[in-house]
Amino acid sequence: MSLTFPQGFTAAAMAAGIKPSGRTDLSGVTSSSDCTWAFAGTRSTTAAACVTRNRALYAQGAPVRALLVNAGNANAATGARGAADNADMADAFGSVLNVAADAVLTASTGIIGHLLPMDRVLSGIEHLPDELDAGADAFASAIMTTDTRPKTAQVTLSSGARIVGTAKGSGMIHPDMATMFAFAFTDAQVDQAALRGAFPAIVNRTFNAVTVDGDTSTNDMAVVLANGQAGPVDLQEFLRALEAVMRDLARQIAADGEGATKLLTVQVSGARTEAEALAAARTCCVSPLLKSAVHGNDPNWGRVIMAVGRSGAGVNIEQLRVTVQGQPVFEGRPLPYDDAQVSASMKADEVVFTVDLGVGDARGEAWGCDLSAEYVSINADYTT
Incomplete structure (x- = not known):
């Protein structure tokens, strides 16, 4: 209709x-x-x-x-x-x-x-x-x-x-x-x-x-x-x-990002302010490293830690928590998990990371997409 x-x-x-x-x-x-x-x-x-x-x-x-x-x-x-x-x-x-x-x-x-x-x-x-x-x-x-x-x-x-x-x-x-x-x-x-x-x-x-x-x-x-x-x-x-x-x-x-095969969602909680929560979430979504990992179904949560750390948002590393597709992977320290199982879960149309910064109660969410070879092709040929 x-x-x-x-x-x-x-x-x-x-x-x-x-x-x-x-x-x-x-x-x-x-x-x-x-x-x-x-x-x-x-x-x-x-x-x-x-x-x-x-x-x-x-x-x-x-x-x-x-x-x-x-x-x-x-x-x-x-x-x-x-x-x-x-x-x-x-x-x-x-x-x-x-x-x-x-x-x-x-x-x-x-x-x-x-x-x-x-x-x-x-x-x-x-x-x-x-x-x-x-x-x-x-x-x-x-x-x-x-x-x-x-x-x-x-x-x-x-x-x-x-x-x-x-x-x-x-x-x-x-x-x-x-x-x-x-x-x-x-x-x-x-x-x-x-x-x-x-x-x-x-x-x-x-x-x-x-x-x-x-x-x-x-x-x-x-x-x-x-x-x-x-x-x-x-x-x-x-x-x-x-x-x-x-x-x-x-x-x-x-x-529908250029060349995208899946939606990337990053949900941040435990921030000092909404602005810092949004900054952390956005920085994760724009990271070429994290976007590439999402494309390859690689649960490399270290790239989340990296992006959050450079976002400017306040973080208590001892209270920091990260999940990938609902699977806890970090709670102030690395957690054991089935790498193959989490990787398989990332083959979905949407991949969700949650991050608790451990310093407050503000929240924010951002959206991006994976980074594929198709993105390069589209933009390499855009005017020609």
Whole structure:
């Protein structure tokens, strides 16, 4: 069954000729009424034009009515021309929708350093409204680049309001805000100040807890749009549901990392602070040594000890505990275990390490993937 957007939202997707493959590469979502919204963008100092423009609009605080996304070209490191092209995209989509350009957010993803083929982009935008419907699946597919599958998630609140999320991301992913594209759409009525106040922490616990390869993109962003058409909701229930959607999408991104064959999950407890717990978990997930061990089904827990130790998190080595797939392997000292049995358990689709740092009661969790030869192949051949 196809996934539909919450009431008031419609989407369109088409092949505009941006991707050489001829696949869908231009898409948009529009709301029939103004949306409150929250945004997080990459902290990269070489951020793309779409991030820079959206950040400026965010500071203004005006409502949003639409989102336009192109895939296949990041429009990053393209200077003043790239910024002008990005603005022209928003203006063109606003014109065909009869909304202000400043009510249109933009997002671009793909290869860095190439100018957009604006003749194709603008021609596509002109015809994009002809494709508008309530389906989310086509939009989720159109925003992909090296992803192997679309990523969607949804939650229905007790009031009947819905949250539908879509994301893309497979490589160039590391915690430094959003680490890919993530877009959530809801018909819940949510106060903008409350939404913006809660969003950074949600992003930190979800998309900033994903790492594939240690590299942060120029174009990363996460956005949530709320048009209020389902009426008021309990704020705390809504925020829990939004985090659940974001967490689901984050795990899907990690599992679909370039060349990945399995999801890597690291759960840290016993930390002094949540920030230190997340730092320890993230450092484990980005370690090439640990990722390689996971790929080879090697229960080399010493690589966990190494990663935790360099993460900056406080650790009491005498109280430190580590498990691999539920098997205790270290409790202040090495424990005996059946190496072959634990190795066999690591052949699962998800490999879970738990780590108790032994210095507090804070927790954090991060997600990554194994490191395979396929990752090198994908990125060695990316532009050629």
